[in-house]
Amino acid sequence: MIINLLRQLQRAILSFLERQSLDGLTGHQLRAMGVMNRLREEKGFILQRDVEERLCINRSSVCSILNAIEEKGYIERRSSERDARANVISFTPKAEALNKNAIRQVTEAEKLLTEGMTEAQKKQFAEFILLAKENIEGRRETEKSV
Numbered sequence: 001m002i003i004n005l006l007r008q009l010q011r012a013i014l015s016f017l018e019r020q021s022l023d024g025l026t027g028h029q030l031r032a033m034g035v036m037n038r039l040r041e042e043k044g045f046i047l048q049r050d051v052e053e054r055l056c057i058n059r060s061s062v063c064s065i066l067n068a069i070e071e072k073g074y075i076e077r078r079s080s081e082r083d084a085r086a087n088v089i090s091f092t093p094k095a096e097a098l099n100k101n102a103i104r105q106v107t108e109a110e111k112l113l114t115e116g117m118t119e120a121q122k123k124q125f126a127e128f129i130l131l132a133k134e135n136i137e138g139r140r141e142t143e144k145s146v
Contacts, residue, residue, distance in 0.1 A: 013109055020105045023072060023098070030102060031055070032065045033074065036089060037099050048077065048087035074098060 014027025025033070035054045039046045052062045066089070069075050074095040080086040091099070114122045 009113075013113070016109050016112070017105055020108070025069070025072070025074075025098075028065055029069050030105075032062070032069060033095065033098065033102060034106065036075070036091070037102075040091070046089040047080070048089060051089070 018027045077087045
């Protein structure tokens with residue numbers, strides 16, 4: 001039941017973002033752009049394998065998403081100078097403009113998501129989501145080591 005509700009919520013959020021989208025980016029493409037933006041802020045660079053890890057989807061799906069984003073002129077990919085097997089992703093000026101608007105759209109989605117909640121409820125909601133994520137990730141790590 002909870003998994004189904006989470007999927008419905010994810011679809012609703014992606015649908016909202018698609019309706020707000022510029023240049024016809026899909027919800028998944030916008031999510032990937034957000035992940036790449038965070039990676040750049042955290043690390044100063046973006047590697048395709050980090051995007052794959054953060055999105056928690058397989059390599060071929062990430063490639064499809066990144067190919068579409070690249071075709072629309074938002075990113076460029078090149079081989080890493082350190083490791084030719086790694087793809088480094090950089091934003092184009094077109095992406096920089098989109099990122100500013102995307103931040104506003106995500107903020108609006110968060111407002112809608114938590115509408116009617118008190119600050120305490122918002123905090124508790126975020127804590128529940130984080131705990132569930134940590135539970136699943138902990139289990140995944142345990143399964144890998146077995």
